[in-house]
Amino acid sequence: PILQLAVLVGSLRAQSFSRKIAKALAARAPDSLRCRFIEIGELPLYNEDLDGDTPPAAWSAFRAAIRECDAVLFVTPEYNRSIPGCLKNALDVGSRPPGKNVFKGLPAGVASVTPNKLGAFGANHAIRQTFVFLDMPVMQQPEAYISNVSELLDANGAVKNGDTAAFLENFMGALEIWIRTVRPGGSSFDA
């Protein structure tokens, strides 16, 4: 079956390198993965007081969108050696209310992106810490730490060199295998 892969980008800016890499990854996904970019920029900051019978519409729409997916790919920059607040907020919104965590059990992949060195390692590993409580089985190998990203993309945001393109394609192939390993029957929400 075709699998729905949610793509969450941890940057809100229009010219985001992370979004460009996310698009480059999605473009190299195997045919059996359907990538769906789910936007997180309009989610109100999580506040338990608002999470009653009528939560903010943007939260409900986000939760419903994730529920329709079989897996999640996170493509994130690093802010102060961790993930940006917008991405943490999206994780928090999706995790609630108790017992209704929409991320539970969904296989995940992580790619971290930076124009600097060190591959946004801090963000890549910080988000993995959240997966413990979110109960998301995350692909461990291959890892994707995208350093010096501005040198990898041309003016149109396309990947310039073959090695990087091959790396991204290999990552998506491995992610597809990981998703099918974790969820041989597809989404638990189909049941």
Ligand code: FNR
């Ligand atoms: C950064 N940046 C950054 N880079 C990095 O490699 N490690 C870091 O800890 C930080 N910290 C940081 C904090 C804040 C608040 C900002 C705004 C930026 C730089 C960051 O990698 C750069 O702005 C990227 O271009 C952000 O990713 P997008 O928006 O291009 O996807």
